[in-house]
Amino acid sequence: MFKADSKRYEKMIYRRLGTSGLKLPVMSFGMWMNFGRDNDYEVCKKMIHEAFNHGITHFDLANNYGPPPGYAEEVMGKILKEGLMDYRDELIISTKAGYYMWEGPYGDLGSRKYLMASIDQSLKRLGLPYVDIFYHHRFDYDTDLRETMLALRDIVLQGKALYIGLSNYNSEQLKRAHLILSELNVPYVITQPSYSMLNRWLEKDQLLKTQYDLGGGTICFSALQQGLLTNKYIDDIPKDSRAKNPNSFWLKEKDITPELRDKLKKLNEVAKKRGQSIAQLALAWAIRDEKMTSTLISTSKLSQLHENLKTLENLTFSQQELDEIENIIT
Secondary structure, eight states, X not given: OOOOOTTGGGSOOEEEOTTSSXXXXXXXXXXXXXXXXXXXXXXXXXXXXXXXXXXXXXXXXXXTOTTTTTHHHHHHHHHHHTTGGGGGGGOEEEEEEOSOOSSSTTSSTTOHHHHHHHHHHHXXXXXXXXXXXXXXXXXXXXXXXXXXXXXXXXXXXXXSEEEEXXXXXXXXXHHHHHHHHHHTTOOEEEEEOBOBTTBOHHHHHTHHHHHHHTTOEEEEBOTTGGGTSSGGGSSOOOTTSGGGOTTOSSOOGGGOOHHHHHHHHHHHHHHHHTTOOHHHHHHHHHTOSTTEEEEEEOOSSHHHHHHHHGGGGOOOOOHHHHHHHHHHHO
């Protein structure tokens, strides 16, 4: 049986989610890409255990994570059953619904029918009576926003989630949703956008400020831009990399351009002066503003997890470093 490291809380930094009573580690563990049927279960379990042993208390899922969809929740359910459940009250488990899950008109987007069915399916796969955070995964332009928010409220009232989140919403959409959620007294605490050195849309959108003003926190995903922001692609494309995988949906070989390599080489020089890898630099940069409560890391190997965790050794930037990075990535 799993026995957690007694010093796990000495190894992590925690930030509060807005004005709520909930805190998250500055690094949370996401199960988006590396917990599918083709992944080694024992490796998956070791990564979850090791993450928790280093103070990562937040594990992030969605109904469609796998592949196939639903499989990541099944894996987490098995890991919980095999010993991690003993620490359930120390864990923040989040899941989402909003993307395609099953055939027919009721297995996608933001209808009440889809969300109510999805939470029940997710809880069954996880083997849990509730999740800590349940997200609507993306804004639905076709369904009345009030219907979606009412469904989220009722999921909380039924005891199936403690808090509500909104993922892939922009500032204007967050404001509209928050008006309804506030009226309904829903414990909305978090938004989850994409953000990295190569994907800075939320700065122009002022999403961090919007969310802060609404009293919530923010957790970003893809801070390493699907592995682009690592030392992996500086000189060549490794045969075992995601870019070489013909089944990779988000990252293709054509994405590794000469311009990208030039940026990576320059970022590597900044990183080396800080005693970091490019990945560690990119993760630290993503959470440099304390309004960014946490960033999601997702690894396929224990060595990657350990490298990411070493980021915590140097999270502070000088203005000169920030200016140098800005000149490289703009």
